[in-house]
Amino acid sequence: MIDAARLQARIESLGAIGALPGGGVCRLALTPADKAGRDWLIAQMESLGLAVAIDPIGNIFGTRPARPGTTADAPHVMIGSHIDTVATGGLYDGALGVLAGLEVVAALNDAGTETDLPVTVAAFTNEEGARFAPDMLGSLVFVGGLSLEEALEIRGIDGTRLGDELAAIGHAGTGAGPSAIAAYVELHIEQGPILEDEGLQIGVVEGVQGISWTEVTFSGASAHAGTTPLRLRADAGLAAGRTACGVRDIITAIGPGQLGTVGAVTLSPNLVNVVAERAVMTVDLRNPDDAALIEAEAALATLIAAAAAEANVTATTRSLARFDPVDFAPELVDAVEAEAQALGLTTRRMFSGAGHDAQMIARIAPATMIFVPSQKGISHNIREYTPPEDLARGTAVLHALIARLSTPKQGA
Amino acid sequence: MIDAARLQARIESLGAIGALPGGGVCRLALTPADKAGRDWLIAQMESLGLAVAIDPIGNIFGTRPARPGTTADAPHVMIGSHIDTVATGGLYDGALGVLAGLEVVAALNDAGTETDLPVTVAAFTNEEGARFAPDMLGSLVFVGGLSLEEALEIRGIDGTRLGDELAAIGHAGTGAGPSAIAAYVELHIEQGPILEDEGLQIGVVEGVQGISWTEVTFSGASAHAGTTPLRLRADAGLAAGRTACGVRDIITAIGPGQLGTVGAVTLSPNLVNVVAERAVMTVDLRNPDDAALIEAEAALATLIAAAAAEANVTATTRSLARFDPVDFAPELVDAVEAEAQALGLTTRRMFSGAGHDAQMIARIAPATMIFVPSQKGISHNIREYTPPEDLARGTAVLHALIARLSTPKQGA
Incomplete structure (x- = not known):
């Protein structure tokens, strides 16, 4: 079972890094505040027993191995999002997806669950695009949509070179992410008002507009x-x-x-x-x-x-x-809906209006997203807010889905 | 007869005062450039034998007396406009009305014409309103629509006090304009494209929108x-x-x-x-x-x-x-049309789209305006232009009308 208070504590701990005086947070990609957030994340991953790898564009992967005896080339089940923010961002956009991944790992650990497939929690570099364009850069490089060499040469709004800034914070890694992905699931706040307006708990995301x-x-x-x-x-x-x-x-x-x-x-x-x-x-x-x-x-x-x-x-x-619009994997979309309804939660199918790392991963693997409500639809704003119970509901769906996906025979 | 070359020379002489490097002119009200224009105008008036008076708001009146033996309280026939400009103005807006007045006086002098009524050429202070609001300020004070005391206290866009600036250039006069006005006629460029577009020579102005x-x-x-x-x-x-x-x-x-x-x-x-x-x-x-x-x-x-x-x-x-809209005196509007047509010129009745001193004088006396074409309708711009022949046509209509108005019995 997931622990809502533990999740909330991690949300607040990460939110304290780069916190703004009036509320909200500023962790623009590859700044010292982003480095502090990344270092905190890696320490959290290690404390949960994950094997951490950083790739050359700075994407962070923490992997919980599959049960002993599984082949080394088994595809990973991946949970991901990002921890960089816009200049005046909130505590939830991106951070929720990564920290819910840690909570899923913690719940698997608590239960002593062994899985057939490894479970990886990923935090992708520069998703916001607020300092370096394009946005979703780390996941775009990960899926081969932009070469590492080109990405490192990108200049930021402050004139800095991405490669220099990445090296300066010590996050130009030599590791690599999973070479095969069985499924990718990203939990995110809706960043829009629809779920709140309709009084629903879970957005089943069919794709990106x-x-x-x-x-x-x-x-x-x-x-x-x-x-x-x-x-x-x-x-x-x-x-x-x-x-x-x-x-x-x-x-x-x-x-x-x-x-x-x-x-x-x-x-x-x-x-x-x-x-x-x-x-x-x-x-x-x-x-x-x-x-x-x-x-x-x-x-x-x-x-x-x-x-x-x-x-x-x-x-x-x-x-x-x-x-172009992105359609998520229908079997994963169906699975999100089924898990949410099995938990007694109200759902609605919807499309994402904003861009997310999931649409990049969808190029190479089955991917989908889970949305939880955003209060008044406000995002990219220090007033961005989702109540702890909504965060916990989304994380519970994520946990159930990852448990099923990572041990397919059990679920079959 | 009016002398088109003499008129054009005065347009160019005044246009050289406050001339901008790229063309056009800047004689914002009560600046040193405006003072230079005013002093030049007064010298021109004196050289034509006019009796010059400056009133306390700086309006300049040059009067050609009526024939000997006329009563001192005879109403004046007045020609007027202004010589201040916007910051990047042309040579014609305002200046034409005053300098055409001088040309009418010169033509009367040339012909040795004696008139029944005195003829006054007026240049009103701060018509543009580009430095001090409201616009048409000098004529508004002249007709009693704004008290002298209030006007002198007005602050300009540069923070200066109107009364101080007026005194500083030595144009806070102690004289007065005519106490009775038989008729007021203002010749002006159209500042719009209608006459040019329709291929017409004279705009007969029925009022102001x-x-x-x-x-x-x-x-x-x-x-x-x-x-x-x-x-x-x-x-x-x-x-x-x-x-x-x-x-x-x-x-x-x-x-x-x-x-x-x-x-x-x-x-x-x-x-x-x-x-x-x-x-x-x-x-x-x-x-x-x-x-x-x-x-x-x-x-x-x-x-x-x-x-x-x-x-x-x-x-x-x-x-x-x-x-509110202003309607000009119908008998003067008819007279402009009749004089223009008697000279063989093409005409069109129209309303002024912009504000002019004539609408202030219309509060106390019969008033009207005569328009000549503006090339491409451009005004308040250094590219403002009206060809010399159009200036001369308008001045000829003004001359004929003033001759008739200033000696009513002759015209009856």
Whole structure:
């Protein structure tokens, strides 16, 4: 059985490292605070009897071996997430997945459980991307999506070289993670309001939404608001307004699953009595279904052209980001749902709106995630909060699932 | 007859005072450059035989007396405008009206014309409002709309006190303008693109549009663009977009004469993947018809409420400016049109979209304006330009009208 108080104590201990005066935490990747968190984590792993390895990009793996006599090349069951944070982060994003992994190991130890497959708890480097881009960097390198050499050359927002910073904190390892993974499970806070709003306990995560970010620049001509008739205007502000309205209309038309946000609009010269000559705006489109996301992108292109034509301006667009949706392994998704329901917990299938290490591991192994509620949906914020009982519920599901996955014959 | 080359030479002479390295001019009110322009103007007036008076707010009046034997209390025919500029202004805004007045006087002198009424050329202090608010300050004080005492206490954008700056340049006069005005005529560049676009030579100005400026603040909640369903959003950016679109729809519905501009929109936090928690935007509405302007304002209020309701945010509004429309004296408007057409010039009736000293003088005397084209409608800009032949056409209309107004019996 998992021990909710022990889990909570580890959450608070790690949260004290890099703690901010007003609450929350700052452990930007590869800073001294991140090093302190990593060193604490390694000590925790060792105290639980895990064999610790650090790979050359700094990913930390703590492995509980399988029962004696198992072959050395048996695939591992992996639990993972990250312990770096944004600059003003909370105690739960990432840390929960790693520390729940330790709690699962502790529960297996308490029960003296021997497993058929080794169980590894992983903490991946620089998941947030707040200091070094791209985000999910450690897991991306682990799955071979980015070469180690390229990753080490990346410059941070402070101009530092990733490889230098990794070496400086002594976490450029020579070890390696598991060479074969039977399954990967990541427990995470939802970072959204849906579970809380619907009064549900466990999010069964089917995958990660696809993301399409477009920057649109409308160029017209500045003109006097009092002397320029409409027909002689080239009004970039009007084009931006039409686009903002149209994005909402597109997502309403495409229906459930489609999200769209115009979060940034900058007009120039941005004066009350001058028609804007330039508008730069962003459109964030997300959908778990790639075909629907492509449909939304096409509708956006049509919308932008129509808005530019009406406003007599030119439009240029630039893709800021484009990630395909990721579908998690259906058998693992089903297993999460079954374990949660067997524990008497309420569940809901959902897609992740944010990116997670699990989507990288999904490239090479069956992977899925478990969500617990986020109070008011707040995350990447010092007010991020999930009550201890919700953390314990998610960890209990994780424990049950890992026990079954790591000893498949027992569960068959 | 007016002398186009002489007019152009004065435009260029005054334009050399406070000239900017890249073209255009900076003669912000009551600065040393403004003093140099004022001193040059006074010297020009004296060389034309005008009796110069400066009043306590610094308005400059140069008067050509009526024929001998006229009573001392005869009302004056006044030509006026201003010679202060915005920080990066052109050579024509304001300066044309004053220098065309000098050219009319020169033409009367050349012809040895004696008039029944005195003719006064006026240059009003701080019309632009670029250094001291409000704009049109000198003419406002002249007509009694603002007390001299209050005006002298106004602080400029640089923290200086108007009265101190006026005294420092030696233009706090002890004289007075005319106590009775038979008619006031102001020649000005259009500062808009209509005359050029329609290929017309003279704008017959019927009045000044009413202006209504509203600042709207929508307050919602920031939220993750990828994890927050539409129904749980309070999206200030959406409300701003709907309002921007709706303003265009309102003015289209109200029809010709109604202008509307959303020139400024500021979202917070203004990030691609965060639903905006706050939007501050401005709406500029203008109409020469006050009833229609009130209708537009009511439609805007309804629009804002609907946008806030749809986006699940609150809205607050603040009036930044509200000026009623001004109608010029119909008999003077007709007279401008008749004189222009008698000279074989093409005309169009129109309303001024910007504020001018003429609207202040209209409070105490019959007033009107004459517009000449502005190339591409550009004004308040170093690229402001009107060709010499257009300046001459407007000045010819002004000359004919002033000759008729200053000797009414001749014209009857």
